[in-house]
Amino acid sequence: MDPNRIDDPFSFPTILINEQICRQNIHQMAEKARTKQLIFRPHFKTHQSVEVGGWFREEGIDAITVSSVKMADFFSKAGWKDITIAFPVNMREIEEISRHAGKIKLNVLFDVPEQAEALALKLGSPAGYFIKIDVGYHRAGVLPDDFKTIDAIISSAGSELLHFRGFLTHAGQTYTAKSKDEIIKIHGNASEILYRLKQKYIQKYPGIIASTGDTPSCSLAEDFTGIDEIRPGNFVFYDLMQLKLGSCGFSQIAAAVICPVVSVYPDRNEALIFGGAVHLSKESLTNPDGSKNYGLIVPFVDGYWQSPKGNDYLVSLSQEHGIFRTSSQWARSLKPGDQVAVIPVHSCLAANLFRNADC
Amino acid sequence: MDPNRIDDPFSFPTILINEQICRQNIHQMAEKARTKQLIFRPHFKTHQSVEVGGWFREEGIDAITVSSVKMADFFSKAGWKDITIAFPVNMREIEEISRHAGKIKLNVLFDVPEQAEALALKLGSPAGYFIKIDVGYHRAGVLPDDFKTIDAIISSAGSELLHFRGFLTHAGQTYTAKSKDEIIKIHGNASEILYRLKQKYIQKYPGIIASTGDTPSCSLAEDFTGIDEIRPGNFVFYDLMQLKLGSCGFSQIAAAVICPVVSVYPDRNEALIFGGAVHLSKESLTNPDGSKNYGLIVPFVDGYWQSPKGNDYLVSLSQEHGIFRTSSQWARSLKPGDQVAVIPVHSCLAANLFRNADC
Numbered sequence: 111m112d113p114n115r116i117d118d119p120f121s122f123p124t125i126l127i128n129e130q131i132c133r134q135n136i137h138q139m140a141e142k143a144r145t146k147q148l149i150f151r152p153h154f155k156t157h158q159s160v161e162v163g164g165w166f167r168e169e170g171i172d173a174i175t176v177s178s179v180k181m182a183d184f185f186s187k188a189g190w191k192d193i194t195i196a197f198p199v200n201m202r203e204i205e206e207i208s209r210h211a212g213k214i215k216l217n218v219l220f221d222v223p224e225q226a227e228a229l230a231l232k233l234g235s236p237a238g239y240f241i242k243i244d245v246g247y248h249r250a251g252v253l254p255d256d257f258k259t260i261d262a263i264i265s266s267a268g269s270e271l272l273h274f275r276g277f278l279t280h281a282g283q284t285y286t287a288k289s290k291d292e293i294i295k296i297h298g299n300a301s302e303i304l305y306r307l308k309q310k311y312i313q314k315y316p317g318i319i320a321s322t323g324d325t326p327s328c329s330l331a332e333d334f335t336g337i338d339e340i341r342p343g344n345f346v347f348y349d350l351m352q353l354k355l356g357s358c359g360f361s362q363i364a365a366a367v368i369c370p371v372v373s374v375y376p377d378r379n380e381a382l383i384f385g386g387a388v389h390l391s392k393e394s395l396t397n398p399d400g401s402k403n404y405g406l407i408v409p410f411v412d413g414y415w416q417s418p419k420g421n422d423y424l425v426s427l428s429q430e431h432g433i434f435r436t437s438s439q440w441a442r443s444l445k446p447g448d449q450v451a452v453i454p455v456h457s458c459l460a461a462n463l464f465r466n467a468d469c
Numbered sequence: 470m471d472p473n474r475i476d477d478p479f480s481f482p483t484i485l486i487n488e489q490i491c492r493q494n495i496h497q498m499a500e501k502a503r504t505k506q507l508i509f510r511p512h513f514k515t516h517q518s519v520e521v522g523g524w525f526r527e528e529g530i531d532a533i534t535v536s537s538v539k540m541a542d543f544f545s546k547a548g549w550k551d552i553t554i555a556f557p558v559n560m561r562e563i564e565e566i567s568r569h570a571g572k573i574k575l576n577v578l579f580d581v582p583e584q585a586e587a588l589a590l591k592l593g594s595p596a597g598y599f600i601k602i603d604v605g606y607h608r609a610g611v612l613p614d615d616f617k618t619i620d621a622i623i624s625s626a627g628s629e630l631l632h633f634r635g636f637l638t639h640a641g642q643t644y645t646a647k648s649k650d651e652i653i654k655i656h657g658n659a660s661e662i663l664y665r666l667k668q669k670y671i672q673k674y675p676g677i678i679a680s681t682g683d684t685p686s687c688s689l690a691e692d693f694t695g696i697d698e699i700r701p702g703n704f705v706f707y708d709l710m711q712l713k714l715g716s717c718g719f720s721q722i723a724a725a726v727i728c729p730v731v732s733v734y735p736d737r738n739e740a741l742i743f744g745g746a747v748h749l750s751k752e753s754l755t756n757p758d759g760s761k762n763y764g765l766i767v768p769f770v771d772g773y774w775q776s777p778k779g780n781d782y783l784v785s786l787s788q789e790h791g792i793f794r795t796s797s798q799w800a801r802s803l804k805p806g807d808q809v810a811v812i813p814v815h816s817c818l819a820a821n822l823f824r825n826a827d828c
Contacts, residue, residue: 121561122539155788177789178743180481197789201806202480203730215562222732223802224805231677249790250732250741263804282787287613329582369789370561373581373609382609384537384559428641429514429817430556431608446583458788462747463822 120368121451123389125260125464126415132346132364135166139328139345140169146334151194153323153343156458158465160188162346175323175341179203179210186214195216196278196323196341198242198250199225204232205466211237217275221251223259226266233271240278240321245300245306254303264315276318276338278308283325284326290356297327305336329357349457350406354395366408366415366451367460369432371444379436383407385452386430391459401425406453407434407441415451422450479727479808482748485774485822491705491723492524498687499528505693507573510534510553512682512702515817517824519547521705530822531570534682538562538569545573552576553699555637555682557601557609558584563591570596576634582611582618585625591646593629599637599680602666604659606641613662635677635697636666643685656686660718664695688716708816709765713754725767725774725810726819728791730803741801742766744811745789750818760784765812766793766800774810784812 131152136152143150150164153175163185166174173192176182182193194217201224210216212235221225221242229237241263244251252259264274281300287293304320312318318345322328323341329352332338347365348358369385394402404424409416420438427433432452436442444450454460495511502509511525512534522544525533532551535541539561541552553576558566560583569575571594579585582602582660599627600622605612611618616625623633640659646652663679671677681687682700688711693699706724707717744764753761758783768775786792791811795801803809813819 121565122537122559178481198732198741199745200481200729206480222805225674225732228806246732248737248739249785249792251789253736294821361777370559372559373557373584375614378607380607382554382557387752387818391746392753393746422744426608428608429821433608446581447587448562458747460749462788 112412117256119386121370123367123369123385125365125367125461126451127162128345128364128414129165131362132162135345135348135362135364136165136169139342140166140171141451142328143340147336148337149173149319149321149339150230151321151339151341152346153177153341154185155181156343156346157461158184159461160185162217162454163190166459175343179206180301181215182214186210191215194240194278194341195219196280199229201225201228204228205454207237208232210236211235211271212214220263220267223262223266226263229243230267230269230272231267235272236273238273238275239267243277243282243304244322245279245281245303247280247328248295249280249282251279254307260307274311274318276313277304278321278323278341280305281327282324282429284324285351285355287326287355290330293326293330293355293357296332297322298333300327300336301336308336325352326335326355326357344458347457347461348453350403350453350459351393351395360417363453364451364458365461366410367405367464368410368449368451371448371450373446374436376442379442380425380433381436381441383432383434383450383452384430385432387427388429389460389463390424390427390452390454391455391456391463392427393456393457393459403455404432407450409440410449410451415453443468478573480729482726482728482744484534484724484726484820485519485810486706487723487773488524490721491521494704494707494721495524495528496774497529499525500668501687506680507693507696508532508680509699510680510698510700511705512536512555512700513544513573514540515702515705516628516820517543518820519544522547522549523698534702535707538565539568540577544560545569550574553599553637553700555639556576557581558588560584560587564586566596567593570594570630578637579622579626582621582625585622585631589628589631590627595630595632597632597634598626599634601634602638602663604638604640604662605655606639608639608641610638614668619666625678632679633670633674635679637680638663638682640681640683640686643683643711644714644757646685646714649689652685652714652716654688656681656690657692660695667695684711685714687714697804701815706816706820708819709762709812709814710752710754712812716805719776722812724816724820725769725812726764726823727769727774727810730805730807730809732805733795734799734801738801739792740795740800742783742791742793742809742811743789744791746786748819748822749783749786749791749811749813750815750822751786752813752815752818762814763791763812764814766809768799769808769810774812
């Protein structure tokens with residue numbers, strides 16, 4: 111970043127983290143895990159920050175989840191020594207994975223036997239592995255009743271250095287659930303599937319666990335029967351998507367993007383901010399009328415964002431342009447040069463865009 | 470980037486530019502501008518690359534367009550001395566803009582009088598300005614018949630250092646046009662609007678020009694009557710969106726993201742690539758059946774991507790996961806560890822994500 115610009119970071123789109131709220135979110139989830147006697151292995155892909163990582167450490171956390179080998183490398187250099195890469199093994203990164211296994215306590219994911227075979231062949235140090243189970247999201251994973259594939263993975267991982275740690279899932283279909291009840295139901299179903307698999311294999315593989323992870327389930331569920339470990343990530347900041355799902359209240363949102371108001375168009379009750387797809391990502395929510403919502407606009411006063419004043423949201427985003435509807439009286443009083451805060455639809459993607467902020 | 474990884478850049482998602490195609494795209498657009506006697510001021514927000522910029526320089530280009538002050542700074546440091554920032558003046562960056570005006574031949578955009586007033590007050594060196602006109606895209610700009618605002622901007626820009634350069638538009642509604650005819654019609658209408666405005670003001674402000682810029686219009690139109698300058702950007706790489714619009718053929722696409730195939734799921738005719746929203750952006754096209762297309766999957770052989778083998782496209786994207794439908798026989802023969810090329814929906818956003826590639 112140009113040193114000339116540091117004195118006014120908010121002259122251009124800037125992500126702002128509320129440390130107090132973020133620490134509260136971390137504390138609450140850590141406390142929930144303690145109460146329910148669950149291993150808490152938070153996903154660090156949301157914040158990708160050494161500093162936020164430190165706030166987890168202060169809560170006693172020492173085991174984490176990441177979603178790429180590169181991210182494992184980043185956090186291992188920052189002192190994290192117990193890492194699960196929750197993305198199926200990319201066979202083109204076997205050497206890199208093997209190198210990390212020599213340095214830290216590493217767990218990887220398999221969902222096809224080829225991955226296990228390739229890693230077993232090259233591994234020079236001990237590593238753990240989970241079998242990824244598809245509990246209905248249909249993104250990655252083995253179907254729960256596909257014992258042929260599960261057994262083939264275990265058999266392909268036939269190295270003394272590769273240790274079977276258990277079954278892992280991400281019930282990502284909670285992100286499109288229509289109600290809290292539906293989220294609880296998805297969570298219950300996922301828990302039952304993992305528990306049944308664990309019971310089937312635990313005699314032969316003592317110590318295996320069941321690991322689940324999505325933020326909606328971990329935020330809303332109270333019953334974690336059958337589950338040993340949770341790996342939520344998004345809860346650290348939450349966002350507009352989680353607010354709409356009911357996973358959090360507005361006061362739990364810990365990240366916003368501060369943007370300058372550039373132009374105001376009273377004729378169409380819209381305004382332009384400097385804040386586009388390169389700052390917020392093109393993740394959107396769909397309004398009841400089918401139109402898109404790319405972020406909620408709220409006041410930014412004295413360094414803090416405020417509660418919404420009305421239904422002021424981004425109706426369109428291009429590379430650097432964001433157009434929002436000025437529905438509230440507050441929004442209609444905005445002038446060029448003012449600042450607003452945007453509550454992002456998806457904080458993981460917005461935070462990622464600011465990691466190497468040069469936009 | 471970790472030096473250990475450089476020997477196999479394609480072990481993880483990597484953007485690949487075909488220099489020959491890219492240079493051809495640059496040459497063709499430069500040649501078209503020469504033939505039509507248009508000023509060619511290409512938009513550099515698509516590539517944001519000093520190297521690609523050099524290919525424009527070899528075509529004789531010395532004036533460029535960017536979309537942020539930061540980008541103006543980046544390219545001025547790379548030796549570009551005639552830059553239009555095609556984004557309305559952000560009043561919180563007046564000092565930065567003023568600093569640049571002292572170093573290069575700078576043009577800025579106004580679409581509300583406040584911007585002109587603020588810059589006129591602080592400017593210490595000459596700068597040019599365009600008035601941004603909204604020709605129907607309704608993103609930014611003054612409505613063409615709003616002479617009150619146009620006159621207020623000119624009057625607010627009452628500094629001897631601020632020079633009125635003309636009227637500028639981006640007819641971005643061509644991106645959602647349904648046919649080539651519709652694109653040509655939008656372009657014709659935009660040209661006529663700018664020409665009429667120019668004619669109305671040129672006696673008082675001799676030398677003002679009409680500047681337009683979207684890639685679909687600049688690629689497809691042959692009649693540029695009334696227009697003096699074009700500023701397309703996306704044409705340098707083109708992408709799936711432009712292919713669907715008919716702005717380019719497949720052989721003109723100059724950028725693809727090379728991704729490893731991680732897992733294959735024959736039961737559902739889908740496969741997982743390491744390649745997600747942090748590599749491709751969440752920009753999507755809508756298929757006729759209402760489903761989403763996040764990128765086209767094609768073979769990648771001996772360092773080159775090939776023509777599509779069928780309707781193999783990304784049906785969903787999360788942070789690092791991309792799921793594609795294996796519709797062709799080729800796609801169904803893919804194995805974990807293979808590589809594919811993804812033709813991105815929107816090359817500007819994909820290229821931006823790789824600028825500081827740490828994902």
